Amino acid sequence: xxxGNSSPRIEVVRGDITTQQVDAIVNAANSGLFGGxxxxxxxxxxxxxxxxxxxxxxxxxxWPEGLPVGHAVATGGHDLPARWVVHTVGPNRHAxxxxxxxxxxxxxxxxxxAAGLGARSVAVPAISAGIYGWDADEVARIAISTVRTxxxxxxxxxxxxxxxxxxxxxxxxxxxxSR
Ligand code: ADP
Numbered sequence: 001x002x003x004g005n006s007s008p009r010i011e012v013v014r015g016d017i018t019t020q021q022v023d024a025i026v027n028a029a030n031s032g033l034f035g036g037x038x039x040x041x042x043x044x045x046x047x048x049x050x051x052x053x054x055x056x057x058x059x060x061x062x063w064p065e066g067l068p069v070g071h072a073v074a075t076g077g078h079d080l081p082a083r084w085v086v087h088t089v090g091p092n093r094h095a096x097x098x099x100x101x102x103x104x105x106x107x108x109x110x111x112x113x114a115a116g117l118g119a120r121s122v123a124v125p126a127i128s129a130g131i132y133g134w135d136a137d138e139v140a141r142i143a144i145s146t147v148r149t150x151x152x153x154x155x156x157x158x159x160x161x162x163x164x165x166x167x168x169x170x171x172x173x174x175x176x177x178s179r
Pocket of ligand 1 (some may be wrong): 014015016017018027028037038039040042043090125126127128129130132133161162163164167
């Protein structure tokens with residue numbers, strides 16, 4: 001039996017985050033919360049139009065100037081198997097956002113937000129490793145070490161869901177190195 005304060009089990013798999021049977025999935029969103037390309041677009045397509053409507057409301061009510069880099073906010077999962085989506089904005093290397101603390105903050109805030117919802121299982125993508133231009137190995141290292149150092153009471157499983165073999169291998173190496 002795991003208690004609320006033990007470190008979650010970490011899994012690393014290749015797959016599509018939109019089909020994961022977990023309590024919450026994390027979205028690598030943009031600060032406008034209006035959907036986009038990459039994993040964000042895939043999540044909005046799978047969740048259906050209700051997700052975009054809820055994101056607009058969150059934007060209007062809570063983050064009128066956009067969700068800042070390194071922060072996270074939750075919505076429902078709509079048509080997804082997951083009950084919740086935790087949206088975070090990773091740093092964009094092409095915009096000069098090169099501080100690893102920003103990426104760490106995205107992973108940390110996502111897990112803390114998921115814990116606050118009562119999620120026990122969370123699927124997480126390789127935030128900032130796509131359009132935002134971060135190196136796969138650096139993202140993997142930061143992702144794994146941040147899970148290990150974040151307090152997320154009740155979260156028993158963190159599953160990194162990677163969309164390519166290259167990313168899968170980077171996360172496998174980082175996980176091995178952290179044991
Ligand atoms: P960012 O703008 O934060 O870089 P992207 O969506 O461009 O976000 O990429 C983040 C990662 O998500 C990339 O490694 C990309 O390959 C991956 N990705 C894209 N679609 C999916 C999906 N359906 N499930 C999991 N990961 C995905």
